[in-house]
Amino acid sequence: MSRQVVRSSKFRHVFGQAAKADHCYDDIRISQMTWDSNFCSVNPKFVAMIVEASGGGAFMVLPLNKTGRIDMSYPTVCGHTGPVLDIEFCPHNDNIIASGSEDCSVMIWEIPDSGLISPLTEPVVKLEGHSKRVGILSWHPTAHNVLMSAACDNVVILWNVARGQAAVRIDDLHSDLIYSACWNRDGSKILTSCKDKMLRVLDPRKGTVLAEKEKPHEGSRPVRAVWVSDRMILTTGFSRMSERQVALWDLEDFGSPLTLQELDTSSGVLLPFFDPDTGVVYLCGKGDSSIRYFEVTEEAPYVHYLSMYSSKESQKGMGYMTKRGLEVNKCEIARFYKLHERKCEPIVMTVPRKSDLFQEDLYPDTIGPEPSAEADDWFGGKDAPPLLISLKDGFVTTTKAKEFKVHKSLLKTTVASAGSTHVDGGAGDVSALRRELSAMKASLEELRNRVSSLENKH
Incomplete structure (x- = not known):
């Protein structure tokens, strides 16, 4: 009689637990x-959620500790003229968030440290270049101020946010709607899946295809x-009989999957969240009430x-906390923010684990908030691996100087995008802004005088 051998893994007994009502x-x-x-x-500072809004689109940004009942009049970020479809915090500055909308624009916002006290309607930068609704956003993992957007015009744009301009436009590769677009670990490649049934690996700066796979799922x-x-890519999709599947592919042999598993017959799209530190992938289906997880x-x-976390209520969306926001003293390896109809x-x-000591095998050095390249260097061809940090003593938020620098470079953008030339930081920015303001005041005064003289004539 053969005994089945159970594979040993430190993640075999990982369990999910919902926060108490007051959290x-x-x-x-x-x-x-x-x-x-x-x-x-x-x-580690905020949770942002796309919310219902009358006349336009809005999302709410709450400090993490602002739990409990949120007042109906709590201010939102509401500068878009159409519904917001995707939001993503910048990995290099916890106060910066990007939003993509049905109004075809991408906006970059700065959230004050203590959260919003009044509605935020003016973005720091508005990025315009798409002709249809923008549904996918992804910040570059290692280069500062580089943002990727994909829209229903089947175009991928890479933005140099510090200059407020589109640096790369990939508009002739996807013949249909782009379903997903993401960076690899150092941001030297992009992976897209498309309604034309193609999976593509792209060189982001050249906009060329490095590898492709037709029909990863039937x-x-x-x-x-x-x-x-x-080298490896994980996909989620559907079989010809509409069964949900998960598959793993080797880029060096893209012909057939390393493995393909059928899961169930639910209709919700499976959103995969992969943790490179532990090798665990979490699959959250939209409209499901469960999270399945696997070890790769x-x-x-x-x-x-590995296992499945189940609850009674289905999820309308899901946020995934970066590793530096977790409580390492409680052996927490992932935290999700599940959206219900009326709560998060x-x-x-x-x-x-029983020990209170830091568990080094669960927390290898992880990606920190410091970028390893500036936007101009990256667009110029420089790839840089992510800068890693230890979580041994928990994560301490970065100094104000870093945030101020980002704030200044984003401020720089508004000047840069107003004119055609790029203005360098420092006192030049302020004097240029002052000159611009006085010129605007002068032309406004001139207009007023013309209006009053016309009124006098009549």
Whole structure:
């Protein structure tokens, strides 16, 4: 009689637990839009959620500790003229967030440290270049102020946010709607999945295809794809019989998947969240009430089912906390922010361990908030690996100087995008702004005089 050998893994007993009621964010009217983005973005300071808004689009940004019932009159970020479809915090500055909307624009916002006290209607930068609604945003993981957007015009744009301009426009590769677009670990490649049934690996600066795979999944419903390593890609999609699937691909042998597993017959698109530090991938289906998680390894069968977190209520969206926002003294390896119809509920994934000591095997050095390249250098061809930090003593937020620098470079943008030339930082910015202001005042005065003289004539 053969005994089945159970694979040993330190993540076999990972369990998910919903936060207590007083640690949830209540009375928030989550957006009713039928768009397959996360609808939520979180970092160690804030949680942001796309909400219902009359006349235009809005999202709410709350300090993490502002739990409980949120007042109906709580201020929102509401500068878009159409519904907001995607939001994402900048990985290099916790106060900066980007939003993409049905109004075809991308906007960059700066959130005050203590949160909003009045509605925020003026973005720091407005990026215009798409002709249809913008549904996908992704900041570059290592280069400062580089943002990727993908829209329903089947175009991918890479923005130099510090200059307020489109630096690369990839508009002839995708013949249909782009379902997902993401960077690899150092941001030297982009991975896209498209309604034309193609999976593409792109050189972001040249806009050329490095590798492609037709029909990673046979079904016609949306495919999602994420990098697992520089060589491996994980996809979620549907079979011809509409069963949900997860597959793993080797870029060096793109012919057939390393593994393909069928999961169930639900209709919600599976949003994959991969943690490179632990090798665990979490699959959250839109409209599901569960989160499945798997461990991805280098040897067959490659994708190992670990467990499933289940609850009664279905999720309308999901935020995924960056590693530096976790409580390492509680062996927390992931935290999700699950959106219900009227609330946001944190869900904590924990490895059960008795010791209170720092568990080095669970927390290898992870990506920190410091960028390893500036936008101009990256667009000029420089790739740089992410700068790693230790979580041994917990994460301490970065100094004010760093944030001020980012703030200044973003301020620089408004001057740069107002004129055609790029203005360098420092006193020049202020004097240029003053000159611009006085010129505007003079022309306004001139207009007033003309109006009053015309009125006098009549």
